[in-house]
Amino acid sequence: AQTVTQSQPEMSVQEAETVTLSCTYDTSESDYYLFWYKQPPSRQMILVIRQEAYKQQNATENRFSVNFQKAAKSFSLKISDSQLGDAAMYFCAYRSPNAGTDKLIFGTGTRLQVFP
Amino acid sequence: EAGVAQSPRYKIIEKRQSVAFWCNPISGHATLYWYQQILGQGPKLLIQFQNNGVVDDSQLPKDRFSAERLKGVDSTLKIQPAKLEDSAVYLCASSLVRLAGRYEQYFGPGTRLTVT
Numbered sequence: 114a115q116t117v118t119q120s121q122p123e124m125s126v127q128e129a130e131t132v133t134l135s136c137t138y139d140t141s142e143s144d145y146y147l148f149w150y151k152q153p154p155s156r157q158m159i160l161v162i163r164q165e166a167y168k169q170q171n172a173t174e175n176r177f178s179v180n181f182q183k184a185a186k187s188f189s190l191k192i193s194d195s196q197l198g199d200a201a202m203y204f205c206a207y208r209s210p211n212a213g214t215d216k217l218i219f220g221t222g223t224r225l226q227v228f229p
Numbered sequence: 230e231a232g233v234a235q236s237p238r239y240k241i242i243e244k245r246q247s248v249a250f251w252c253n254p255i256s257g258h259a260t261l262y263w264y265q266q267i268l269g270q271g272p273k274l275l276i277q278f279q280n281n282g283v284v285d286d287s288q289l290p291k292d293r294f295s296a297e298r299l300k301g302v303d304s305t306l307k308i309q310p311a312k313l314e315d316s317a318v319y320l321c322a323s324s325l326v327r328l329a330g331r332y333e334q335y336f337g338p339g340t341r342l343t344v345t
Contacts, residue, residue, distance in 0.1 A: 117271070155338060156318055156320075156338055156339040156341070157232075157336055157337065157338045157339070158272070158320065158322075158336035159336075160333050160334075163333075204271050204272075206271070213284070213285070214274075214277055214284055214285035215260065215262070215277060215284075215324065215334070216262070216274035216277060216285060217264075217272070217274070217334065219270075219271025219272050219273070220271050221269065221270055221271055222269075222270075222271055
């Protein structure tokens with residue numbers, strides 16, 4: 114069974130600085146999808162960025178980028194030019210294309226605080 | 230485009246009582262998910278529907294939880310009788326198609342259930 118691990122329960126960053134959130138996963142599959150979701154206090158999960166495992170190029174969405182290391186099974190999120198609105202829980206998630214289900218397997222999350 | 234709607238936002242019940250949550254997915258989305266998010270954990274899939282059929286309910290505690298999506302649109306998740314460990318946020322999500330990783334799962338704001 115696949116597992117997702119986020120080893121940083123909390124992180125903090127100063128506004129306009131850069132922060133990196135870590136995620137590792139365990140799988141025996143060669144093809145899969147990885148995601149970072151943001152969950153503000155409103156509780157609504159918002160997709161930040163996705164990565165297909167067959168793509169070697171790291172995904173980028175504006176100030177958000179990932180460092181995908183397939184061999185190391187590592188998928189970190191870098192937030193550049195941090196803003197106060199980035200403060201939230203961040204969840205790393207895995208999805209298998211082969212399981213017959215679309216379920217997302219989530220890590221335990223990292224709480225990001227942004228200080229002015 | 231309207232997002233995923235859920236009600237109620239909050240619910241407090243005593244153990245052994247019953248409770249029901251409602252979800253209305255994004256218009257046209259055939260796939261609907263219910264996730265349970267216990268405090269300090271990532272969401273865990275309870276059940277996935279494709280139209281009004283069940284795709285995956287392997288992690289649904291069927292002795293007390295039930296869910297339906299009768300007309301392939303709205304869905305109801307019920308707990309009867311509730312236990313203290315059912316205290317959690319219940320998230321509903323929807324997506325356009327199944328088994329297509331590039332199609333995003335859109336989440337609702339969730340229902341926070343407290344069982345006393």
